[in-house]
Amino acid sequence: MKNHLIIFSTVFAGIFAGWINVKAQESKEILELKGKLNSAKSPKDKHIHYLRLADAYGMQGKTDSVFAFLTRGEENAKKMNDTDEAGRINIFISQFFLQKGDVKNSEKYINEAHLLLANSKNYDNLGLLNYATAGLYILKKQYAKATENYKKNIRLYDEGKKIDKKYVTIAYQGLFANLIIQNNLRDGYLESNKYIDYVKKNEPEKLDIAYLLLGSFYMNAKDYDKSLNAYQKTIALSKNQDLVNLCNAFLGILYAEKKELDLAKKYTDKANAFFKGGNNNIALGSVYYSYASIFLQENKLDLAEEYIKKAIAISPEKDISSTRFSYLSKQNEILVKKLTQDRSKINDQEKKVKLEQLLKDLKENLSFIESTDTFLSPELIISNFDNLSKVYEELGNYEQSLFYQKKYVQKKDEAYGLDKMKEFLNTQSDYELREQKAKIELQEATKRIQLQKELELKALKFEYEKKQAATKTEAERKRLLLEEDLKRREIELTYAQQKKEAEQKYIQEKKLAKINQEKKDAIAKAELENSKSEKNMWAIGAGLSLLLLGFAGFSYNQKRKDNKRIAEEKQKSENLLLNILPHEVAEELKENGKTNAKHFDEVSVLFTDFVNFTANSERIGVQEVLNELNICFTEFDKIMDKYNLEKIKTIGDAYLAVSGLPVSNEHHAENAVNAGLEILDYIQKRKENNPNALDIRIGIHSGPVIAGIVGVKKFAYDIWGDTVNTAARMEQNSQKGKLNISGFTYDLIKNKFICEYRGKIEVKGKGELDMYFVEKI
Numbered sequence: 001m002k003n004h005l006i007i008f009s010t011v012f013a014g015i016f017a018g019w020i021n022v023k024a025q026e027s028k029e030i031l032e033l034k035g036k037l038n039s040a041k042s043p044k045d046k047h048i049h050y051l052r053l054a055d056a057y058g059m060q061g062k063t064d065s066v067f068a069f070l071t072r073g074e075e076n077a078k079k080m081n082d083t084d085e086a087g088r089i090n091i092f093i094s095q096f097f098l099q100k101g102d103v104k105n106s107e108k109y110i111n112e113a114h115l116l117l118a119n120s121k122n123y124d125n126l127g128l129l130n131y132a133t134a135g136l137y138i139l140k141k142q143y144a145k146a147t148e149n150y151k152k153n154i155r156l157y158d159e160g161k162k163i164d165k166k167y168v169t170i171a172y173q174g175l176f177a178n179l180i181i182q183n184n185l186r187d188g189y190l191e192s193n194k195y196i197d198y199v200k201k202n203e204p205e206k207l208d209i210a211y212l213l214l215g216s217f218y219m220n221a222k223d224y225d226k227s228l229n230a231y232q233k234t235i236a237l238s239k240n241q242d243l244v245n246l247c248n249a250f251l252g253i254l255y256a257e258k259k260e261l262d263l264a265k266k267y268t269d270k271a272n273a274f275f276k277g278g279n280n281n282i283a284l285g286s287v288y289y290s291y292a293s294i295f296l297q298e299n300k301l302d303l304a305e306e307y308i309k310k311a312i313a314i315s316p317e318k319d320i321s322s323t324r325f326s327y328l329s330k331q332n333e334i335l336v337k338k339l340t341q342d343r344s345k346i347n348d349q350e351k352k353v354k355l356e357q358l359l360k361d362l363k364e365n366l367s368f369i370e371s372t373d374t375f376l377s378p379e380l381i382i383s384n385f386d387n388l389s390k391v392y393e394e395l396g397n398y399e400q401s402l403f404y405q406k407k408y409v410q411k412k413d414e415a416y417g418l419d420k421m422k423e424f425l426n427t428q429s430d431y432e433l434r435e436q437k438a439k440i441e442l443q444e445a446t447k448r449i450q451l452q453k454e455l456e457l458k459a460l461k462f463e464y465e466k467k468q469a470a471t472k473t474e475a476e477r478k479r480l481l482l483e484e485d486l487k488r489r490e491i492e493l494t495y496a497q498q499k500k501e502a503e504q505k506y507i508q509e510k511k512l513a514k515i516n517q518e519k520k521d522a523i524a525k526a527e528l529e530n531s532k533s534e535k536n537m538w539a540i541g542a543g544l545s546l547l548l549l550g551f552a553g554f555s556y557n558q559k560r561k562d563n564k565r566i567a568e569e570k571q572k573s574e575n576l577l578l579n580i581l582p583h584e585v586a587e588e589l590k591e592n593g594k595t596n597a598k599h600f601d602e603v604s605v606l607f608t609d610f611v612n613f614t615a616n617s618e619r620i621g622v623q624e625v626l627n628e629l630n631i632c633f634t635e636f637d638k639i640m641d642k643y644n645l646e647k648i649k650t651i652g653d654a655y656l657a658v659s660g661l662p663v664s665n666e667h668h669a670e671n672a673v674n675a676g677l678e679i680l681d682y683i684q685k686r687k688e689n690n691p692n693a694l695d696i697r698i699g700i701h702s703g704p705v706i707a708g709i710v711g712v713k714k715f716a717y718d719i720w721g722d723t724v725n726t727a728a729r730m731e732q733n734s735q736k737g738k739l740n741i742s743g744f745t746y747d748l749i750k751n752k753f754i755c756e757y758r759g760k761i762e763v764k765g766k767g768e769l770d771m772y773f774v775e776k777i
Contacts, residue, residue, distance in 0.1 A: 030056050047076045047085070054092070066096055087116030088125050091132045098135055100316070106136055127153045127167030134174050143182055150174045165202045172198050176213060185221050192217055208238035212247065219250070223722055224258055229767055245274035246283050252290040256297060264294050281314040285323060288314075292330055301338045308334060322380065325368070329383045332362060336387050340394050352395070359391050382411050446499055453495040460487055597708030603660035604672035604702040604745060605719070605727035606645065608636070608679060611695040611736050613653040620692050628692055629653060635682055643675040648719055653694075654731075658719055661707055669702050669748035673774055676700060676739040684737070699730025701742040729763045733771060743770030 037049035050073035057065035070093050077086040090113035097106035110133055117129055134149035153171035156163045172195040179188035192214055199210045215230030231247045238244050252268030268290040275284040288311035295304035308331045315324040335358055365384050385408035392401035464484040471477045617625045633650060640647050640657050648656040660668030676698045687693040703723035734740035746755060754775045760768035
């Protein structure tokens with residue numbers, strides 16, 4: 001996770017600095033602008049050139065000149081009595097200090113802007129003011145106030161005010177960035193969909209930046225496939241070579257994180273070739289950081305140190321994203337590894353001196369972390385605790401080493417714990433399934449309307465062909481043609497309106513779902529805060545009461561009589577537990593009183609779903625369908641046992657199982673495919689003997705998952721991860737009576753089964769995926 005920080009820091013800094021959208025100008029252009037300024041006669045002409053020069057110097061990182069020309073622009077605006085323009089320039093100056101990480105001066109100028117624009121009706125200036133104020137609140141860690149300021153722009157737009165759409169776009173962008181900074185994966189995912197939807201509809205030319213942010217979000221969520229997909233979309237869409245090569249730098253970091261170092265070098269080399277020798281130090285710093293990460297993994301520590309020092313040398317002393325601090329943290333990580341790993345090149349005394357100096361630097365970092373009142377990524381704090389623990393251990397101070405190791409584990413769990421990841425994955429899965437269901441309903445409604453229209457038009461044509469055959473005069477034939485044409489148009493208008501209404505219903509239901517979700521989230525949050533202590537006290541009180549009652553109610557003789565009954569009940573409980581949980585998990589739960597979630601690198605996930613389930617329920621009756629489901633699922637359970645698959649759950653008419661856990665099995669894909677084929681055989685035979693039998697489709701995908709127990713009341717063993725989502729997509733893209741597998745599963749079973757290649761098929765959120773139908777062994 002340590003590499004994720006620099007990606008978002010770079011994007012965040014780039015968005016606020018503005019360099020992401022503009023190619024840097026050369027000094028020749030600055031000289032030309034100065035010439036135009038000197039020849040300008042009116043205050044208005046001079047004003048334009050003050051701002052252009054400030055922007056040009058900003059692109060070259062010459063901060064003193066930026067401030068000088070912005071200040072002259074502000075003075076000029078006040079001389080012209082243009083309070084709106086003076087307010088706008090104060091916003092620019094505030095942003096200038098914000099980018100430098102100077103909260104005090106940024107706040108001073110933003111407050112001045114608020115005074116100057118208090119009575120303004122220029123909604124573009126107000127939109128810029130709201131955006132800049134929100135950025136300042138983020139830096140001050142006042143995230144709720146930041147959210148409120150971003151939402152002001154969206155409200156202005158919704159109210160029909162004349163605000164440029166770009167200020168609404170950056171408001172959505174800011175809301176998304178605000179949640180990424182807080183590492184709020186669940187809400188960040190929901191906000192990302194609103195952001196992308198808005199940009200697609202209103203400013204599609206800015207989708208490249210939207211996908212850049214989305215890639216950084218998924219990188220932070222450790223969903224590398226989706227991160228990769230988003231970055232590649234940026235590269236495909238963008239005409240801005242700065243942005244394209246920034247993505248190349250990020251892809252280098254991403255592949256380094258995946259330990260695919262050849263690809264990491266390939267993309268980092270591309271970015272380096274572009275940014276080397278230029279003046280975009282933010283991007284070049286990311287390139288050097290990427291090289292340092294790659295060489296650190298290759299254990300080429302001298303090269304790693306060389307490149308991180310290059311990054312530090314070109315980083316600003318202080319900025320909004322604590323870039324220098326991030327680079328120093330990576331340098332400390334490299335130094336810790338050098339001093340704790342290679343004992344042959346350094347004597348004990350020299351090593352001790354270096355370790356003590358490193359310890360001093362780490363403590364200074366810790367002091368800064370604890371004293372700062374502005375935003376700081378949790379990753380920097382986690383890394384510092386980890387390094388402190390390792391240095392203290394090397395110096396022999398095991399008590400302090402353990403102290404900081406505990407802090408490291410606690411902070412890491414707080415930032416990236418299982419509960420947070422599970423909440424994110426569940427939200428992602430629910431959202432995608434809801435979206436897919438809504439789209440399918442819209443498609444079905446549109447098809448039904450189209451079919452009804454075609455039937456009416458055919459009936460109309462048939463009716464008038466009969467009338468034409470019976471006509472006797474040319475005038476009558478013309479009248480009938482005109483009458484038929486009018487009725488055809490009437491039918492087409494009627495069905496066009498019905499189609500529009502269906503689409504409008506889809507949009508309204510999406511909006512209603514969004515409002516209901518926001519309402520539920522607000523209520524849930526309030527209830528959670530209100531009930532935490534009450535629940536704990538109730539549990540303690542109830543437990544104590546039961547203990548006292550139990551003590552008073554049982555005598556020695558009563559216990560002796562009940563020993564046999566208790567043993568029987570215990571056996572029933574154990575059997576019930578084994579019916580809910582895998583044997584290994586049940587044993588761990590009995591032994592330790594709890595279980596830990598586990599990561600499995602290689603499993604195969606199987607999804608089944610009955611075709612047209614709702615329509616069949618209406619056709620043959622709900623009870624009959626439920627009986628059929630029970631019979632089928634019971635047989636599926638037997639098939640799972642036969643091929644050593646673990647049944648996870650049923651969801652309505654869907655059945656989910658997994659092969660390769662809780663005990664790893666190298667034949668997991670083969671077993672899952674055999675189970676799928678046997679299910680198809682069973683359903684086919686059942687259809688021959690039962691008119692109410694249901695058709696089925698099956699999907700399988702192989703990859704890593706997280707598995708563990710969900711909840712403490714009515715708990716269940718469950719699995720999470722992108723592999724589960726992809727398996728569901730395999731099932732949705734299967735066909736009646738077919739077993740559809742992904743390319744990953746195919747690679748594992750291709751020598752044992754005959755398969756039909758279906759080609760690359762577009763899958764929502766994943767791009768094109770290879771798919772195969774399994775025919776037989």
